[in-house]
Amino acid sequence: xxxxxxxxxxxxxxxxxxxxxxxxxxxxxxxxxxxxxxxxxxxxxxxxxxxxxxxxxxxxxxxxxxxxxxxxxxxxxxxxxxxxxxxxxxxxxxxxxxxxxxxxxxxxxxxx
Amino acid sequence: xxxxxxxxxxxxxxxxxxxxxxxxxxxxxxxxxxxxxxxxxxxxxxxxxxxxxxxxxxxxxxxxxxxxxxxxxxxxxxxxxxxxxxxxxxxxxxxxxxxxxxxxxxxxxxxxxx
Numbered sequence: 363x364x365x366x367x368x369x370x371x372x373x374x375x376x377x378x379x380x381x382x383x384x385x386x387x388x389x390x391x392x393x394x395x396x397x398x399x400x401x402x403x404x405x406x407x408x409x410x411x412x413x414x415x416x417x418x419x420x421x422x423x424x425x426x427x428x429x430x431x432x433x434x435x436x437x438x439x440x441x442x443x444x445x446x447x448x449x450x451x452x453x454x455x456x457x458x459x460x461x462x463x464x465x466x467x468x469x470x471x472x473x474x
Numbered sequence: 475x476x477x478x479x480x481x482x483x484x485x486x487x488x489x490x491x492x493x494x495x496x497x498x499x500x501x502x503x504x505x506x507x508x509x510x511x512x513x514x515x516x517x518x519x520x521x522x523x524x525x526x527x528x529x530x531x532x533x534x535x536x537x538x539x540x541x542x543x544x545x546x547x548x549x550x551x552x553x554x555x556x557x558x559x560x561x562x563x564x565x566x567x568x569x570x571x572x573x574x575x576x577x578x579x580x581x582x583x584x585x586x587x588x
Binding site: 403404417463 | 506510516517518519520523564574575579580581
């Protein structure tokens with residue numbers, strides 16, 4: 363069964379550094395998403411992406427964040443200058459329609 | 475504001491006990507409803523979903539959920555849990571309209587004792 367994959371599984375970075383989190387969505391899916399879960403809190407929506415552009419974003423997704431689909435398979439989330447409060451588990455998801463989303467295993471980001 | 479609440483944060487059961495996890499949402503319009511499960515060290519997996527039709531939906535591994543529109547609820551049930559059901563369970567809602575943003579509940583951590 364096809365799955366969403368994410369790399370790396372863990373990332374430790376210094377405050378102020380840039381990080382890029384990578385995702386390979388399910389191959390025939392058209393909609394892509396990033397969510398995050400701060401330890402002990404809810405899973406929160408960050409952004410959705412369709413047809414090579416952002417279709418929706420939350421108030422969390424400020425100018426420090428960007429997404430890109432650099433080729434036909436990868437979907438990346440970039441955080442330009444990480445803050446301590448960016449420490450979280452970041453989940454990528456994809457869907458073939460605007461309904462059922464399938465999630466990857468997550469990248470645990472720790473900002474020191 | 476659109477929100478999803480799960481009433482039980484931690485549940486401990488013995489094997490063969492019955493399970494019911496509550497989920498309520500705040501919105502009165504059209505919704506698509508989901509339960510996801512996260513086993514230890516694994517990713518979020520879809521257990522079941524409701525879009526329309528029969529309000530009693532069956533998912534994988536013997537789970538089912540009932541949509542009660544008048545109560546804005548979508549409770550998850552399993553008649554007899556197993557040790558392997560130990561996991562975190564998340565209710566999520568796709569509220570009607572142009573959005574495709576899933577709103578999650580806080581999750582319920584289920585521990586099943588053998």
